Amino acid sequence: MKGMVFTEFLELVERTWSPALVDELVESCDLPSGGAYTSVGTYDHREMVSLVVALSARTGQPPDDVLQWFGRGLFGSLAGSYPRFVDGHADAFSMLAGIEAVIHVEVRKLYPDAELPVFKISRPDAQTLVLDYRSPRCLDALAHGLIDACVERFGGGVHVQRVPLGPTHADGSRFTLVLQ
Ligand code: HEM
Structure with missing residues (x-):
């Protein structure tokens, strides 16, 4: 999974909740990448699954709802970066x-x-x-x-x-x- 998907996810968490929650999620997930994503890098998509499950545990929303919420936010940033689509x-x-x-x-x-x-x-x-x-x-x-x-x-x-x-x-x- 491209790093841009991860950076968008963490930015949305930061904007919606707090930078502290971003740190907490990254630390709790024991991610092979260490959570240091670059937009052009490629990472195991299971890291996204871990982050979604961790956010779900902290917000009380089911993982499916968290992923759907993220999809809505991701559309905004993709449309902003690629208006021609x-x-x-x-x-x-x-x-x-x-x-x-x-x-x-x-x-x-x-x-x-x-x-x-x-x-x-x-x-x-x-x-x-x-x-x-x-x-x-x-x-x-x-x-x-x-x-x-x-x-x-x-x-x-x-x-x-x-x-x-x-x-x-x-x-x-x-x-x-x-x-x-
Ligand atoms: C501005 C328009 C869009 C752009 C530029 C775009 C681009 C991308 C990129 C860069 C990825 C990540 C690939 C990776 O992780 O390696 C992706 C994944 C994905 N895209 Fe799009 N996308 C767009 C619109 C959409 C829309 C409207 C949908 C829904 C119909 C969609 C469905 C998905 C899904 C579900 C994935 C996750 C990968 C998977 O399910 O296996 N995308 N897209």
Whole structure:
């Protein structure tokens, strides 16, 4: 997982809670990297899982909710750093329909070692966009937060539902987005 994801996470924790909580999380997790992330470095994604679980233990929010919260914040910083992926889209469906074939393709060019999920996209009717998420990292909740924030960015008015694609977490999740 790219270091920028970690630095964004720790910055969000610092802004939402405190610098002291950042230190506490890093110390309690016994991270192989020592918690010293650079945005261009690459780290084991399990360090993010440890940090999320540690924040969950301190805030009382389930890990899934923490990851979803982080996804919403991460969207803001990704959109700020890469406005070209947001600008020019009329609505959230237009942007999200290109997540696999456009956005993450460009991300792969910028960061050849990025660990990206796979999204299968379909548009069953004009009101509905379906995103099937699969990733060995099982960050469905992160995707959920990113999708929620993308919808909000374009003014809301879309209902987002997440259901598992199979019996295990590794099977992924289906996001069904319906225009309200
Ligand atoms: C401005 C637009 C976006 C940019 C620049 C971007 C870029 C990135 C980058 C750099 C990573 C980290 C790769 C790594 O850790 O090695 C990533 C991961 C990820 N992205 Fe995007 N992304 C964007 C929008 C989105 C949106 C809208 C979604 C949801 C539909 C999404 C879903 C994910 C997920 C879930 C991951 C975590 C990796 C995994 O699940 O395996 N991204 N993205």
